[in-house]
Amino acid sequence: MKLFADKVVIITGAGRGIGCQAAINFAQNGANLVLNDIDSSRLKQTVEVISPFDPSFVEAPGNVANSADCNKIINLALEKFNRIDILINNAAIAPLTRPLELIDDAEWNDTICIDLNSVFYCMRAVLPHMKLNKYGKIINVSSSAGRSISTFAGAHYTAAKAGILGLTRHAAFEYAPYNININAIAPGTIDTELLRDSATLEKINMESEKIPMRRLGTTDDIYNLISFLASDQSSYINGATIDINGADLLL
Numbered sequence: 133m134k135l136f137a138d139k140v141v142i143i144t145g146a147g148r149g150i151g152c153q154a155a156i157n158f159a160q161n162g163a164n165l166v167l168n169d170i171d172s173s174r175l176k177q178t179v180e181v182i183s184p185f186d187p188s189f190v191e192a193p194g195n196v197a198n199s200a201d202c203n204k205i206i207n208l209a210l211e212k213f214n215r216i217d218i219l220i221n222n223a224a225i226a227p228l229t230r231p232l233e234l235i236d237d238a239e240w241n242d243t244i245c246i247d248l249n250s251v252f253y254c255m256r257a258v259l260p261h262m263k264l265n266k267y268g269k270i271i272n273v274s275s276s277a278g279r280s281i282s283t284f285a286g287a288h289y290t291a292a293k294a295g296i297l298g299l300t301r302h303a304a305f306e307y308a309p310y311n312i313n314i315n316a317i318a319p320g321t322i323d324t325e326l327l328r329d330s331a332t333l334e335k336i337n338m339e340s341e342k343i344p345m346r347r348l349g350t351t352d353d354i355y356n357l358i359s360f361l362a363s364d365q366s367s368y369i370n371g372a373t374i375d376i377n378g379a380d381l382l383l
Contacts, residue, residue, distance in 0.1 A: 141166065144220065148178075158359075165190070221296075277289055300373065320349055345380075
């Protein structure tokens with residue numbers, strides 16, 4: 133039997149990078165998928181990639197920085213599959229690093245809304261249903277920036293990713309009595325389109341050499357951790373943040 137056979141999985145930011153890889157691997161493992169991205173063309177590309185595995189899925193395009201769109205995603209999942217087992221809060225942007233004094237209100241608000249508020253909005257929408265079913269797994273994708281700082285993105289990104297960690301802990305404490313596991317992961321430097329949009333190739337290569345394992349992380353590395361936290365093998369892990377960074381940041 134496949135690991136996630138008949139489980140209903142929502143993935144935000146599924147159009148590329150970690151979200152796309154998660155969609156592929158969950159599809160291979162028998163999950164029913166609800167796939168979100170703000171870019172419908174990228175979402176279509178993910179659908180094409182998972183189609184050989186013949187999963188049951190629904191596309192849920194929308195902007196998770198908007199609470200109404202988050203509610204629509206949850207409602208679409210319930211209409212299609214009648215329950216939600218797993219939520220992967222992955223959508224994010226990473227504006228180029230710059231001095232804090234040069235970050236304007238619009239860029240600050242956009243980053244906080246997409247990287248932090250979306251996690252709150254999606255959890256707020258899904259938790260009543262998980263609570264009713266007395267089962268749920270939520271994995272919030274933070275960053276090693278949330279543990280320390282980012283040399284690729286700015287203070288707004290670091291603040292948002294740190295906020296995810298506090299939100300995860302508090303929500304886990306509140307909802308643990310309902311058999312709901314809420315955890316965060318803190319990836320280090322991962323080879324994704326988001327990284328390549330945020331830094332020059334020279335900077336990426338320099339960062340890779342600084343990592344003790346002498347390589348960037350891959351989206352498969354991240355999925356393997358997400359898969360563990362989404363499975364019942366991790367049933368007593370709750371409110372944790374798990375670092376995955378090739379020993380680049382040791383806490």
